[in-house]
Amino acid sequence: MKEAQLTRKILESLEEMEIIDCHEHLPPEAVRVSRKVDVFTLFSHYTRGDLARAGMSEKDINSLTDREIPLEKRWRIFEPFWERIRWTSYARAALLAAKKFYGVDDITVHTYQKLSERMQAANKPGLYEKVLRQNCRIKTVLTQCGSTHTGSGWLKPVMPMTYSMENPEDLLQPPFAPGCSCCTLDDYLKACHDYVIRVKKEGAVGLKLLCQPFGQPDRKGAASVFKKIISGKRKEVDQTGRWPTYTLAHELTSYVTDQLVTLAGKEKLVVAVHTGYWGDFRRLDPLHLIPLLQRHGEVRFDIYHCGYPWVRETLMLGKGFSNVWLNFCWTHIISQKFATDALKEAIELLPVNKVLAFGGDYRDPVEKVYGHLVMAREDVARVLAGSILAGRMNLEQALEVARQWFFNNPVSLYRLNFPEK
Numbered sequence: 001m002k003e004a005q006l007t008r009k010i011l012e013s014l015e016e017m018e019i020i021d022c023h024e025h026l027p028p029e030a031v032r033v034s035r036k037v038d039v040f041t042l043f044s045h046y047t048r049g050d051l052a053r054a055g056m057s058e059k060d061i062n063s064l065t066d067r068e069i070p071l072e073k074r075w076r077i078f079e080p081f082w083e084r085i086r087w088t089s090y091a092r093a094a095l096l097a098a099k100k101f102y103g104v105d106d107i108t109v110h111t112y113q114k115l116s117e118r119m120q121a122a123n124k125p126g127l128y129e130k131v132l133r134q135n136c137r138i139k140t141v142l143t144q145c146g147s148t149h150t151g152s153g154w155l156k157p158v159m160p161m162t163y164s165m166e167n168p169e170d171l172l173q174p175p176f177a178p179g180c181s182c183c184t185l186d187d188y189l190k191a192c193h194d195y196v197i198r199v200k201k202e203g204a205v206g207l208k209l210l211c212q213p214f215g216q217p218d219r220k221g222a223a224s225v226f227k228k229i230i231s232g233k234r235k236e237v238d239q240t241g242r243w244p245t246y247t248l249a250h251e252l253t254s255y256v257t258d259q260l261v262t263l264a265g266k267e268k269l270v271v272a273v274h275t276g277y278w279g280d281f282r283r284l285d286p287l288h289l290i291p292l293l294q295r296h297g298e299v300r301f302d303i304y305h306c307g308y309p310w311v312r313e314t315l316m317l318g319k320g321f322s323n324v325w326l327n328f329c330w331t332h333i334i335s336q337k338f339a340t341d342a343l344k345e346a347i348e349l350l351p352v353n354k355v356l357a358f359g360g361d362y363r364d365p366v367e368k369v370y371g372h373l374v375m376a377r378e379d380v381a382r383v384l385a386g387s388i389l390a391g392r393m394n395l396e397q398a399l400e401v402a403r404q405w406f407f408n409n410p411v412s413l414y415r416l417n418f419p420e421k
């Protein structure tokens, strides 16, 4: 069978498969349907970055979602920049969503009004069910919306592990422990502990961490930084000259994180880690995680985004550490080429139970989860077709790999209590 034909055949099977969506920022549906929506809802997330890089000013980007401004005027501002970004993977997810749910083949001056009207008409209770369950066949979504109240049993919360520790008020009245006031490092640790126990009780299945340089945990150093920060002597802490790679609260963050990773392990919560790509991504080098992975062999780490652009380094974390799983959330809309190459390498490099194939990573534009999933399926189908044609596996074995990546692995990593497929 020719490669294109085989890829098509695999895709058809993938479209029938149930999916665990391994990472979103979706708020409860009630939040989304209470907002006015239009074509620019589809451009309210990652594509903002592409528009900025294409030369659009921040003021103009913000004006796109200002519904006080007539839609026609916003379209005129947007159109020249849309032509510059329409070939990016971020944009493709918007085009796929617009076609699937609102019947427009392209987003143009001729379709944006019709698209906006149809989006608003569909923006009502049942939207998540229609998009995520009926059209994506998603069984459950792991979502990070800053709350355990997700509005639905099949939206499972993942909560932040640590919060900012840079300012006095971050420590004295931690935002995750309303009504609590902390005067010492021990008070702060107790508040963190109580927070983790509470969110787990409320249904959280994991705690999210931002990758950063982690030092050896040092209680004395952490207590000293804690005192300096609450007394407003931040400048003293800043004598290190390590900014921006290290934060001002480096010793404190390292110690608190280490304590919380231990607690996550005890409470059987997965530690999900953002690695790579975002802002000044020098801080987010996945290799910073190695000391934590070494000290916490019993804790399960779900490493996000393949550490883009440190892809090989991240794959190597999966190769080198038994407590690492690699989560391809967000990757297919960063670049399908990169995601396909990484999956191709992952097949040869990693046990089949260590890859999680999909997470949309969206907030407001839930429709784009579908667009992203189409792209993820394409990437997985291409990689599996290649393995079949290379004589490494047969079709049945390839589909079994896909079932593990899309469903069984996240179920088992996050202990989701569904029967495996």
Ligand SMILES: [Zn+2]
Pocket: 023, 024, 025, 361
């Ligand atoms: Zn995310």
